[in-house]
Amino acid sequence: MFILGLVHMHEVRVRYVNVLLTFLKKKKSGVLVLCLIGEKFLEKIRVIRRMTSVYLRWMLQRLRPGRFQYYSTSNQASGNKEKSSEDEEVTEKRLTHVTFESIEEKNRQSYLQLIQAFETQSRHRKNYVEFITAALRNMKHYGVHQDLQVYKALSNVMPKGKFIPTNRIQSEFMHYPKQQQVQIDLLEQMEDNGVMPDVEMEAILVNTFGHRGHPVRKLRRMLYWMPKFKNLSPWLLPKPMPNDDLEVAKLAVQRIMTVDLQATVEVFETKDVDNVLDETWIVSGQTPKQKELIKLYRDAKAIYIEGPFYIWLRNRCVSYFILRGDALPPPPPDTTNTDGEY
Numbered sequence: 001m002f003i004l005g006l007v008h009m010h011e012v013r014v015r016y017v018n019v020l021l022t023f024l025k026k027k028k029s030g031v032l033v034l035c036l037i038g039e040k041f042l043e044k045i046r047v048i049r050r051m052t053s054v055y056l057r058w059m060l061q062r063l064r065p066g067r068f069q070y071y072s073t074s075n076q077a078s079g080n081k082e083k084s085s086e087d088e089e090v091t092e093k094r095l096t097h098v099t100f101e102s103i104e105e106k107n108r109q110s111y112l113q114l115i116q117a118f119e120t121q122s123r124h125r126k127n128y129v130e131f132i133t134a135a136l137r138n139m140k141h142y143g144v145h146q147d148l149q150v151y152k153a154l155s156n157v158m159p160k161g162k163f164i165p166t167n168r169i170q171s172e173f174m175h176y177p178k179q180q181q182v183q184i185d186l187l188e189q190m191e192d193n194g195v196m197p198d199v200e201m202e203a204i205l206v207n208t209f210g211h212r213g214h215p216v217r218k219l220r221r222m223l224y225w226m227p228k229f230k231n232l233s234p235w236l237l238p239k240p241m242p243n244d245d246l247e248v249a250k251l252a253v254q255r256i257m258t259v260d261l262q263a264t265v266e267v268f269e270t271k272d273v274d275n276v277l278d279e280t281w282i283v284s285g286q287t288p289k290q291k292e293l294i295k296l297y298r299d300a301k302a303i304y305i306e307g308p309f310y311i312w313l314r315n316r317c318v319s320y321f322i323l324r325g326d327a328l329p330p331p332p333p334d335t336t337n338t339d340g341e342y
Contacts, residue, residue, distance in 0.1 A: 106142045107142060111139075111150060139189070151190055155201065174214055180215055187215060196226045197219055235258070237313055251313055253320070260287040294325075303324070305322075305324075
């Protein structure tokens with residue numbers, strides 16, 4: 001910051017104005033502060049205001065290239081440019097908001113084709129924040145919510161280099177907040193679905209947001225913690241989970257019965273019973289001690305069925321029931337002394 005001290009108006013002449021113009025032309029960065037006190041303050045301040053406004057406009061244009069666009073003064077050229085930009089915007093909005101819901105065959109191939117079409121449809125790509133938001137919302141409908149390659153292709157939609165912060169203030173105050181937030185939402189959806197990023201995903205985000213971007217920080221935290229929690233559970237499950245309900249039920253009962261290593265899991269088919277109304281199955285898990293306790297109950301005693309209770313296997317919820325009986329009477333007290341006398 002360049003600061004000029006207080007200068008009285010009777011000392012300001014035309015030569016000072018020339019000196020200031022030369023100073024503004026030579027300096028490529030910084031802010032000029034000029035305090036003037038005197039009789040003709042209002043008259044001279046207009047000159048300084050024009051000079052500082054021209055300089056600040058040139059400096060902002062230099063720091064952010066492409067921020068200020070200059071169009072032709074002819075009405076025909078500006079009209080054509082506005083019309084073409086409106087057509088591109090309508091086309092991209094149609095692609096982001098309509099196409100995902102209107103596709104009949106929803107699979108991985110059609111999902112990747114939509115991403116490729118968005119990347120190549122226009123010369124000036126716009127609305128990628130809305131496109132990524134709509135793509136994340138429809139991932140489960142296409143069955144790609146656990147596919148790492150699809151997340152990479154979706155992250156690669158954003159332009160490279162434009163959102164990289166140039167100083168610490170921009171990096172801490174979230175430079176381009178909408179773009180960074182939509183990328184953070186993508187990473188959170190990956191984390192919720194158990195998809196762990198790799199080095200290629202990190203390279204894509206570094207080229208987009210820089211090393212100090214908030215999405216890169218989020219990804220590096222995921223790379224640190226997700227491998228630690230990946231195999232932390234003692235009950236390992238197959239990946240992907242089986243679609244057969246019987247196999248999922250077996251996995252659930254095996255997890256419940258791990259408290260006793262002698263427990264066995266059995267499957268009872270209703271087709272083996274006469275006069276059944278529906279063909280189904282029951283997965284049962286019992287320990288040898290539980291089987292002995294069931295034999296103690298006679299016809300006079302009732303056994304109650306309690307439930308349902310729930311157990312989660314990744315994204316599958318399984319309901320189960322338990323058998324409960326009344327407590328058996330306590331055995332008679334032992335009147336034998338410790339010395340063996342009655």
